[in-house]
Amino acid sequence: MAIDSWVHETLYAGWGQRFLVKRELARVKSAFQDIMVFESHSHGRVLLLDGVVQITEADEFVYQEMLAHVPLLAHGAAKRVLIIGAGDGGVLRRVLQHGTTERAVMVEIDGEVIRLAREFMPGIGGDAWTDPRAEVIVGDGIDYVRQAPAASFDAVIVDSTDPIGVGEVLFTDEFYANCARLLTGRGLVVNQCGVPFMQADELRETSRRRAKSFPDVFAYVAAVPTYVGGFMTLGWAAKDAGLREVGVEEIRRRAMAAGILGTTRYWTPEIHQGAFNLPPYIAEQLSGR
Template sequence: MTDSWVNETLYAEWGQRFLVKRELARVKSDFQDIMIFESHLHGRVMLLDGVVQITERDEFVYQEMLTHVPLLAHGAAKRVLIIGAGDGGVLRRVLQHRNVEKAVMVEIDGEVIRLAKEFLPGIAGDAWNDPRAEVIVGDGIDYVRKAPAGSFDVVIVDSTDPIGVGEVLFTDEFYQNAARLLSENGLIVNQCGVPFMQADELRETSLRRGKFFPDIWAYVAAVPTYVGGYMTLGWAAKAKGLYSASVEEIRKRAEAAGILGQTRYWTPEIHVGCFQLPPYISENLPPA
């Protein structure tokens, strides 16, 4: 028992704190400071450089929306590239789709994977051992630079904010290579911050993606521990209209993929509605 408080350090003037029941790990890797602790209300929590990345209690919101929305919008994704996501939660959700033949996950910090396996095993479940999964400890920038053209249908980027180790995943070079390695109807999604507090992140990232993709938008998810309101997930597709499918069509795709009834946040109705943005968010995006 520690009964000490951990304060998140994302914003200088505002934040949240957790009462720590028990500290489980505190590691300084080659890339970042990693802390995992057991909280009183949110289960186990992982912080990277003082910023909350995931909690056991609400991880399903972010993971489901980051994964199921792009895969079901595409409708026929067989090869998926995951950048980051070292806790394994995105990998787990990708592999829930029975039509996925290959999921490649590239995480730069092997310590995140090691600690997640040890202290957060429920996040990934059995995904680490799925024969369709290829887990690479390496540089995502280098991987997308070398990947063959048209080799993936969907790219999912689960990174920290564009500071520190995650900064290179928000550059022109990264999005240009992502567009090249995606198939004809391919698309990429990535976290773009909480626009109530981080509007510049959404605005600047959208401008960069717009140089290489014809269809730029965003969608939202309400993740309680990402403080400040809706979290935005950036959307960039090589074909227009992929997010305009009806509830009925998305329901059919989810049933075929084997995820219908297996989620706690995502539903076909949520899928369609999450692209309807309030003006304070959509004003940071190019016209649809």
């Protein structure tokens, strides 16, 4: 396979990034998308879907920790967690780190993503794949949330591609309405909402759609180096506005009780609280300006 060639990611018109490839590990066209896994000189192994970077071994901890730990610790008592997408297994592994998690269901539409991640990036998912609390389903997340019983989950975590192609249906009014229905009384849903400096429409539109089904709609940020363009935003939609206002010391106490404190490389109680303090150029997207 190719050695010392460049892979160019062109997520935005006129601007992108590139990786020097040490070794190409897999290139597959699944029923849904083009998948590539390669070993880079700078970021370890890298997973691309349709030419867009999804995860690298070097910085995956930033995105995965913030996507999983923030909603679960804000809730404080989430026992049943639904994960949509996240076929690399990283979110599943973080959710299962919480001793409070009794059941974690992961629904990934593309089984090839799971297969390739387990084969070539085994450290991302770790032992999550065989944890008895985990149920991994290769299937359509839209159908799953449509059919799930009411109040059957405490939290929903959506780790999808951007709202184009296979990921587009995870940003619709129907999807968020079904998430609200299947969540318990203090339930919440988080999802990636892109890099607002370059993708302002994504955060603005998803916020508008989520507000139709949830009383508390906001966003929080994480600095993921390979998601170029500034802060990555994670959309937040909760039935209880108080979940977003939990103080640092209470978050610390919950993290200690859940077994998370001291295990992370990016998330801390202070980062957790500070992530909701948005720069004005991001905050204005929540109001549709």
